[in-house]
Amino acid sequence: MASQARLLNLIGHIDNSKDTWRIKVRVARLYEVPSWNNPKEICRIEMILLDEKNDKIQASVKDKLIRVYRPLIHEGELYTISNFLVLENNDKLKTCKNKWKINFHRNTSVKDCPPIGIDKFGFEMVSFQNIFDQLPLPNVFIDIIGCLKGKSPVEIVRDEDGKTTKKMTIKLRDENSLILEVLLWGDYVDLLLNYVDSHPEKRVVVIVQFAKLKYFNRIPYVSNSFYATKLLLNKNCEATTSFLERYGDTDDDAYLLEEIAVGRSLSIQEEFLSLTKRVQIADIVAIKEPCFCVVVGTIKRVETQHDWFYSSCKLCATEVTMNDNGTFYCFKCKKTVKFVSTRYKVVFKVEDDSGSASLLMFCREMIQLIQKTAVDLRETLIKNGEDGLFPIEFDDLLEKQFLFKLNISEYNLSKNYKVYTVSRITDDPELLSAHFALLQTQELYNVSDAATATAGTSQTISFINENESVSVIGDNREMNSSDACNITPSKRGIEEVVPGELYILGEEGQSSAIRPRIVVKVEKDV
Template identity: 20%
Template sequence: MATNTSTHFTNAKDISYVYLDQLQEGKDAHVRVMICRKWDTNTIYGKYISSDFIVCDQRGNIMQCTAKSNVAHCFINKLQEGCVYSIGMFSVIPNKNEYRILKDNQLMLELQGSTYVRKDTIDVAGFIRHPFQCVEFENLTPTFKEYLVDVIGYVTNVGEPSPQKTGAKTLDLFLTNQRGRKIRATLWGSLGDDLVQKKSNSCGLYAIILTSVIVKNYNNEVSISSTTSTLIIDDAEIPTLKEFKSMIGDVEVSEDVQHNLPVVQLGAVKEGTLDELLQLARKGKTDVVTFRCKVKIQNIRTKNGWYYLSCSICKCKKAVSRQSGNFWCDSCEKTVDFPRTRFRLQMDVTDETAQAVIVMFDETAEKLVNATAQSLLDDMNQDSWTSVLPIALANLIGTTHTFELRSNTYYQHTGYESFNCNKVCSAILPADEGALPIELDQDVTTPVEDGFTETTECEDSSPTPPKRKHSVNTPAKDFEHKKRRKFIVESSQSEDENNEISTEEVDKQ
């Protein structure tokens, strides 16, 4: 269909073109535009939604253009950045109510299956190759997910990747403008890895433009966060970046420049207590502090289970649901025959100063337990696995460990406060066992199920059986001659509601 209309368009002689600011909703028109920027838009779980573009006409008007997933394959390879195209048979639709790329635009273009495009050889004079709507840091206000903005600055204080509750990975950093004003930025998913790689290949101060970011309040401070439409723009030839670099002066990082920067060392780690960490986190300071806290595990919480099942087909880490007796993944919209088991540990911990809840996911939890979630689940009594902890987890209760905790992972719930664990540093057995500390930073091998962190699209083959090697950093308890304890949490569906912990003594099995 697109091929036929493209031929018809090529043979057309007298076509009247309009400018983008002359378009009207529901009216047919032909436009001549330059493709300034393009990207793919996905859900937070990785499901492909559309391919989107920023287009500009010869008068400098800019507009968002989108092609939904069912027709995007007709245009992805045809529309190249920096080229001018004649486009017809598209739809003019109202701009989105949420996550608008261009805040003040009332309309946007939507490419249809009948839309035809033709590369044009017109002079590019008048077109804006790199249109950005950068907002000064001092003027940033929360966008409340209504629209997205562009920001420009140079990168400082890059932290380390940190796992979140959803299983996603984030990277925290700071952007600084030409006046020394700093703002915290959080990059989600692979954007953090992309930035680290690009920054390592650059010299001097690394200046970038972050497109389509959300502005929000974080600990009473304005901060920005990436979206699935965010791009990292660092081409030094782009006029906007050239102008910014001229304002910040010498791009080489000299000792004088480094000395004058208000540096906040995210990577600096120091010894501390839970009480010190809680006091810093409650104040909502912009500076991120990383403490190594030596704590004792009092209890293992089971928030709807200490594990969860995720899809083994797509790359999302969302928990699968049950539909019609089968496991179902909303991201890839398929039945999952072999869901992947992942850790989600919530532990009540304490030291001599305070109490808190520490949350661990996947690889961090594996390092602590020294076993995969699937191997522990396989060894449990399937009739009682919803309430009885595996031995390797039950043995953690009463042991002392050193964890790396960051103030920026602080969450305040009803009845308790929690931090995500960034790293497991060491484990110390109970004093009455007379055991020596085990340094987990050294040569301790954690058995990992094949393909645990990388999912492959294979529906016909069964998953590789996991290696079973239970925790070596805790003493084995005699469950044959002692009463077995159940640790049950009465929990609701809300993450913010308090979990009341109770224990039940049962007769030995």
């Protein structure tokens, strides 16, 4: 008597109780992740698997098995997969909502299967209204759809090694006339522009799948990830058809795109003049809860009792400790690292009419001001036999006035630590003049209300710069990737360590290190 065929399992039933699951799935997304210390070497393959119930699960193939499984698996195809490890998904950012993820091992079976009722895309569209209501989980990738209504000029962003990438903000409109902004990086910029330029009189419906949801002063926006995100332009699919039916024909000028301003844009003005409260330096010590605030002050001196740089893990930018054998240990990554980066960590004494404070600036702000990396300055000092001294370039900042956006952190308050992190800086004369004018016409921020941190915000802003603060000394000392840009006004761009992303911060200590070219999955129909 023939043995009964093994039953198929649904993704929703999978847990870590056994390793003998058997699933029929479509590979909704497949991407290769380069090694952080050798961009030409693939360290793993990531997949997002989809079943007939539209449930998803993340799956990984580690480096030693890539040569076995890469020829067998292709994006969009259907497979029966059995015998795999099931682990809890503890990633900071998740490609899907599933609590579990799959790891292939050498006995994992992958077999082609005939067409069955599994959707090609598995969209789980999140409405703009739900995004503005902050209903989606912020640590899970989302899918959105909207009609392209505006785009900013392309900006060229440099990292600490001088490598450049492109970024651009676009505006999407939904069927309820809500506007959501999307920040595109790298090849995503070129691919969208190429399509728009070749279809100048065509309405463009944009689907961004597996996108990151972020917040700027509590205002949501969406950004692509390095590898996981799919960009679909006027895709011939049910999602596009359904959206256009809801959208209707009332938007007669749908193909006319608004030009979103960059540089001294409304978002920068709002951030320094209205969305973040103003205080005098002497009032900072009265703040009782974590918040952001803006002060204007003059840099008086460098506080040389603090180091001006630190050695960091190249993967997460956290400060490392040196082992007895000369290697380094990263407590955040929980492993020994062979190579480290040199990064800025400079404390300045800043004064206004009310008093003075110690303000800490990391790489992003220092590169804006100095236009040189920490590695550049340290190499010069060593070459001149001055290692151990502070760079003379810091003297050029003395007696100059800036607007500082400060992060008053929980660490500052709980430890009574009076060195405050600068999360943004500008010397824009118009912003400085407007700041002083506001001080003359209205009372300063009531520090007892500092817990509110920001003023009321609208549902859309002209967002050009991403905003997440670095931690103060004593925290993880984690810093995000930098935009080395002109000081007026300030700009920053960030990435987060997420599934499917290579996240290299400051490959300064290794001249051969190259940031990998971003490989983008784009599907478009003319």
